[in-house]
Amino acid sequence: MKDPRGDLSFIESNKHIPFPLKRVYYIYNVPKNERRASHAHKELSQLAVCLSGALEIILDDGFNKKDFILNDPSKGLLILPGIWRDINFLENSTICMCLADRYYSEIDYIRDYEEFLKFANGKNEIIN
Ligand code: TYD
16 A cells, blocks of 8 residues: 555455465575575465565476566565475565465475476476
């Protein structure tokens, strides 16, 4: 909501995100040009929002890669299961907030790229 007093954005579960919200986490105090993530999830869906600064998110479905720049807190990037993501923090004071449809579970992560390629095998596509 644009307002001369400052802008306001809101996200409602099942409405602005296509899933019931279970978890919110945020990454901050990241040195400029540091890269995080470099993993995929087997079942987790999430929405990434850049609350401050700028992020580059590279999505990879095992065949194609797509690059997104997030620098507007009113916009989010939906990341579906089976998609590899690399996240570059492009500026100091960048804050990345993620809304997720599952609780934290290490066994849902695929952290090895070769394992990801076997898992993906054309099953999932980047939809954005
Ligand atoms: P991780 O998702 O691996 O972050 P990144 O891929 O950006 O390096 O999370 C780092 C650690 O934080 C992980 O080992 C466990 C912990 N963690 C939680 O306990 N709960 C959470 O919801 C998340 C996202 C991470």
